Amino acid sequence: MALYIKKGRVIDPANDVDRISDLKIENGQIVGHALALAEEATKDDVVIDAEGKLVIPGLIDLHCHLREPGGEAKETIATGTRAAARGGFTAVAAMANTTPVCDSQSGVEFLLKRSKETGLVRVYPIGAITKGLQGQELAEMADMASCGAIAFSDDGKTVARSDIMRRALQYSQMCERLIICHCEDDDLVHEGVMNEGYWSTLLGLKGIPTVAEDIIVARDIMLAEATGASIHIAHVSTAGAVEIIKQARARGVDVTGEVCPHHLALTDAAVEGFNSATKVNPPLRTEKDRQALKKGLRDGTLTILATDHAPHTTEEKAREYAYTPFGISGLETAWPIYWRELIEDKVLTVNEMVAALTVHPAARCNLPGGTLAVGAPADITIIDPQREETVTLDGWASQGKNTPFLGWKLRSWPIYTLVGGRIVMKNREIVDEL
Known part of the structure; x- marks a missing residue:
């Protein structure tokens, strides 16, 4: 089973990439990115629609x-x-x-x-x-x-x-x-x-x-x-x-x-x-x-x-x-x-x-990651730059609630987090299961 991220604005500063593209992920790695790549997806694959979103390392x-x-x-x-x-x-x-x-x-x-x-x-x-x-x-x-x-x-x-x-x-x-x-x-x-x-x-x-x-x-x-x-x-x-x-x-x-x-x-x-x-x-x-x-x-x-x-x-x-x-x-x-x-x-x-x-x-610190290059670990964040939220403690994951930003209305929020190709956050909610 493959995972595709479709039509996102792919930004990869490590490789001077900033373009609309699809990403394909298999076995925890990025295996391809090209426009319309997600059209290859079968019914068993997962497709994330990222149109209008930022797809970044x-x-x-x-x-x-x-x-x-x-x-x-x-x-x-x-x-x-x-x-x-x-x-x-x-x-x-x-x-x-x-x-x-x-x-x-x-x-x-x-x-x-x-x-x-x-x-x-x-x-x-x-x-x-x-x-x-x-x-x-x-x-x-x-x-x-x-x-x-x-x-x-x-x-x-x-x-x-x-x-x-x-x-x-x-x-x-x-x-x-x-x-x-x-x-x-x-x-x-x-x-x-x-x-x-x-x-x-x-x-x-x-x-x-x-x-x-x-x-x-x-x-x-x-x-x-x-x-x-x-x-x-x-x-x-x-x-x-x-x-x-x-x-x-x-x-x-x-x-x-x-x-x-x-x-x-x-x-x-x-x-x-x-x-x-x-x-x-x-x-x-x-x-x-x-x-x-x-x-x-x-x-x-x-x-x-x-x-x-x-x-x-x-x-x-x-x-x-x-x-x-x-x-x-x-x-x-x-x-x-x-x-x-x-x-x-x-x-x-x-x-x-x-x-x-x-x-x-x-x-x-010589760490893996930081890039969306083919062959890199599929550690990916998807940002919705138009999403507005007011900071509250609803859904707050940390045990520490000590934030000075409660009540602030902020724009641009992460909506997906993938670690090694696994979705661990989706639509602002934690995903604990494989």
Whole structure:
């Protein structure tokens, strides 16, 4: 039995393809694409009518938190991957800040095993840089790389010691893996809970200055330049960080940066009213920073879009703003938020936005996917660019309901997600059975 996707606008930036075409899928792979190919379909085949829709490589998220093991009240691999499928993602890279921390071969193997047992999309483990995320001793990087870790990060914490970070960058080259940097000067962050500025003063909340991010971005880039290593800056949020990355890339440093939906769509003004769903790390910044991120995407300084999906329980997010945990549940609204901020605001072309969510993250971590080429895995997302929905919790797949976008009316939504040729989301609903 074959599966055909009929008359869609096929966009494959990896191969410079943008045309109306049919796709044919067999045995989990793309086996052909040409106009009118679906006319070959027999009564036993499945045909998806994609006329007026975008047919793109499955979205790849290089930055999410699945919480398992240890945080199953917030999210599990099962629920997190279903949230990913509903958001159009066919692959996610899971950060290491679980309990216990994914800092050893056994931690990577657990994640891969559980993902195979309960996951709905592909899950790629990211191993910790340091043991227990304590920043004092390197984790078992070579062992983790050998059994499937695609990168290393202490995300959620900064590797404060420069000697440890330098050594990690040197080891990462031997392992041929990327270092993903969480950039905050902890002494400057201290007990801050939002961006330092007008709104933190008005609301009486302790602020986090932008320079706390900029300093560590500069340090990590300098260390990467000194060692010749490759690094990726997670959740870039400040105008200063964008400029530092831009200058480094101009010098030939192998550094990339990612942007998250909330930093493009919101500013620190959203904290007014003390909605705990707006508390995120790094914090929502100013309009100047928001526009700098867009400019960085437009000029190619920033090349990857990620979610930093960070689910929490309703009880945790019901606390006072200062005591509620940082994080936004972002997988299910990422695409339409990006569409609103980047396509409707004419920051990127559709092809450029697709590339930032597919071929660029795949290339950065040497992952399969990110293309619709014949012979590639049939990881495919179909988008209805005209579909409008108001964000509600109806049908919400993640256990984390902590989204600041409730009530927003957004256009352009994923309507099909296929992983290895299997339909896992159809018409905004999860499909669990083969």
